[in-house]
Amino acid sequence: MWGAIEHLGRDDRTRGYLRDAWSPADLELRQWFRQEAAGRGLDLREDRNGNLWAWWGDPSERPGVVTGSHLDSVRQGGAFDGPLGVVSAFAALDVLRARGFEPGRPLGIACFTDEEGARFGVPCMGSRLLTGVLDPDRARGLTDDEGDSLAEVLRGAGRDPGELGRDPETLGHVGVFLELHVEQGQDLVHRDAPVGVASAIWPHGRWRFDFRGQANHAGTTRLEDRDDPMLPFARTVLRAREAAERGGVVATFGKFRVSPNNANAVPGLVSAWLDARGGEEAAVRALVAELVEFSGAEVSAESWTPVVDFDVVLRERIAAAVGGAPILATGAGHDAGILASAGVPSAMVFVRNPTGISHSPDEYAETADCHAGVTALATALEDLCGS
Numbered sequence: 001m002w003g004a005i006e007h008l009g010r011d012d013r014t015r016g017y018l019r020d021a022w023s024p025a026d027l028e029l030r031q032w033f034r035q036e037a038a039g040r041g042l043d044l045r046e047d048r049n050g051n052l053w054a055w056w057g058d059p060s061e062r063p064g065v066v067t068g069s070h071l072d073s074v075r076q077g078g079a080f081d082g083p084l085g086v087v088s089a090f091a092a093l094d095v096l097r098a099r100g101f102e103p104g105r106p107l108g109i110a111c112f113t114d115e116e117g118a119r120f121g122v123p124c125m126g127s128r129l130l131t132g133v134l135d136p137d138r139a140r141g142l143t144d145d146e147g148d149s150l151a152e153v154l155r156g157a158g159r160d161p162g163e164l165g166r167d168p169e170t171l172g173h174v175g176v177f178l179e180l181h182v183e184q185g186q187d188l189v190h191r192d193a194p195v196g197v198a199s200a201i202w203p204h205g206r207w208r209f210d211f212r213g214q215a216n217h218a219g220t221t222r223l224e225d226r227d228d229p230m231l232p233f234a235r236t237v238l239r240a241r242e243a244a245e246r247g248g249v250v251a252t253f254g255k256f257r258v259s260p261n262n263a264n265a266v267p268g269l270v271s272a273w274l275d276a277r278g279g280e281e282a283a284v285r286a287l288v289a290e291l292v293e294f295s296g297a298e299v300s301a302e303s304w305t306p307v308v309d310f311d312v313v314l315r316e317r318i319a320a321a322v323g324g325a326p327i328l329a330t331g332a333g334h335d336a337g338i339l340a341s342a343g344v345p346s347a348m349v350f351v352r353n354p355t356g357i358s359h360s361p362d363e364y365a366e367t368a369d370c371h372a373g374v375t376a377l378a379t380a381l382e383d384l385c386g387s
């Protein structure tokens, strides 16, 4: 399975992946998912928000146990963030069938749409729409860097954007959700364990800062006559670092756009995206409030995800089933967190990442650890589905 998708959306110059939601690479990955489902005789369903579900058993009779993740990537991302959870889901199902296991309740594999929010800015778009925490009108109007709205992009992919929105019927099929993911940190390295289980996801969000100035000639405009938005932006980047250190949180300006983007012009507009996260919501909010005030920019909130505490009974049960795996919190967002917040008992299994690097082509997991992840997932599914 890994060999079938490894090359899709890969930039061979950098080894990074470009798998924006609804891009040609994403469409190919979705097609691969359908084929994997068909090859196993699973019942393939695509919900109104573009999430894919492959069922062994009928979830309208009884809500099932679902596992899976996403296939889109950040720009120049790694191979594992997302696809490892989907490939492992199919592999775990194969392990269960090879063991002769007959699930006592339906077992589903899910692929969520646009988890990273690389294209339209809002992460976990598919699960947010499904659970109703993202307004479909807002989603339809979100635009990508080319100025194309999600509604236009969906129409281009042959879908009806009018269908987007809360989907209680599909959500009702999910009795339990389990997401396997590459670890995005080095906790498991330090604990000398190939797999771990998630305890919590930090509260986190994204904000857009627009710094406005006056575009002008770089040679003829005297320094004292300039209104250069790059300066408040640069000061805000430094202030974010300082405030994050003071507040015990993390804050990142990882994306910005400068307009008109000429080497020989003072810019007229800088738009920059702040990603802020931390163990305490109040500390994250305080940092954002400080930067809004300090920057003088027009600021709009793009997404907010409150703290997620995964179901204690479920996580302990999974940790025990997989042989006493360590339990850890994470600063990364996941569809499992969105489902947990919507009241679906959810859990996550992490696979060790030797360097901890993620959202980069250097993201990595050893094959033996990936196999340990599949075994752990299969064991957890067996436990949750009953024999």
Ligand code: GLV
Binding pocket: 115, 116, 123, 331, 332, 333, 334
């Ligand atoms: C998703 O990977 C996120 O945490 O940004």
Ligand code: MN
Binding pocket: 074, 081, 116, 359
């Ligand atoms: Mn990610």
Ligand code: MN
Binding pocket: 070, 081, 082, 115, 181, 334
């Ligand atoms: Mn991910």
Ligand code: MN
Binding pocket: none
């Ligand atoms: Mn000129």
